[in-house]
Amino acid sequence: GAVVSQHPSRVICKSGTSVKIECRSLDFQATTMFWYRQFPKQSLMLMATSNEGSKATYEQGVEKDKFLINHASLTLSTLTVTSAHPEDSSFYICSATPGAGFGGYTFGSGTRLTVV
Amino acid sequence: AQSVTQLGSHVSVSEGALVLLRCNYSSSVPPYLFWYVQYPNQGLQLLLKYTSAATLVKGINGFEAEFKKSETSFHLTKPSAHMSDAAEYFCAVSEPAAGNKLTFGGGTRVLVKP
Numbered sequence: 001g002a003v004v005s006q007h008p009s010r011v012i013c014k015s016g017t018s019v020k021i022e023c024r025s026l027d028f029q030a031t032t033m034f035w036y037r038q039f040p041k042q043s044l045m046l047m048a049t050s051n052e053g054s055k056a057t058y059e060q061g062v063e064k065d066k067f068l069i070n071h072a073s074l075t076l077s078t079l080t081v082t083s084a085h086p087e088d089s090s091f092y093i094c095s096a097t098p099g100a101g102f103g104g105y106t107f108g109s110g111t112r113l114t115v116v
Numbered sequence: 117a118q119s120v121t122q123l124g125s126h127v128s129v130s131e132g133a134l135v136l137l138r139c140n141y142s143s144s145v146p147p148y149l150f151w152y153v154q155y156p157n158q159g160l161q162l163l164l165k166y167t168s169a170a171t172l173v174k175g176i177n178g179f180e181a182e183f184k185k186s187e188t189s190f191h192l193t194k195p196s197a198h199m200s201d202a203a204e205y206f207c208a209v210s211e212p213a214a215g216n217k218l219t220f221g222g223g224t225r226v227l228v229k230p
Contacts, residue, residue: 006159032216043206043220044160057215093159097216105210105218107152107159 002028004096006108013084013115021079021111023094028106029074031099035067038091038110050077084115118143118209122221130229135194137224139181139207142188149190150208150218151181160206166190177201202228 003026013019023033032051036044048064050056050071058064066088068080077096081088094108123138141147148167152160164175171183177200181192190207207221 004159034217041225043223046217046219049215049217091157095160095218099216104162104165105150107161109159110157112157 002106004106004108006094006111008111009109010112015085015115016083018080018082019084019113021092023077023108025075025096028098030096032097033071033077034095035069035079036093038093044093086115089113089115118147118211118219120207120209120219120221122207122224124224125222126225128227128229129197131199132196135197135201137192137205139190139221140188141209143209143211145211147209147211149183151192152206152208154204197228199228202226
């Protein structure tokens, strides 16, 4: 079945530094990848949608300069949290879909970011 | 705009009892519907999906859901709960017209009592 690998699973960083999270589709080409943020005991909030080779589309209220998304290939998307602050601490999850024909969505295992 | 409502943020069931998780959606066109399960500090695992084929959808781990257009519902059931079913469950909807973005319900945490 379709597998999406997300790395790292946990990261602790100092306030003011940047952190990069990778999302890879291992056995299919991901035309579209999505990035979500999840606060404790809450649902997933879509942050942005990225299509390979195009600029990401950010949801309302998400700072595109803080959360940089790159989807340079059909198997890799990255989320960089720039100048991280404690309020950016959260669980970040990616998902990927092959797109046409609706193959469904596959989720990564998530990244727990803690900013100290 | 599409939206998803999950009735009950917490559900407690006894082991062996019926599990029923409710999901209602709001969509202007017949959507695609999903149920996902999430264990602590993990991503989401697909339980089942409805994509305009049979209205009764069978998924993994003994779960099934029925799409009822007249009620705009997609409730999830499992006849007999197992301790391993304790997790967070999310109902989600997507519409091609919305760029296939998934919209999630608020989630329902299932507690299974021995």
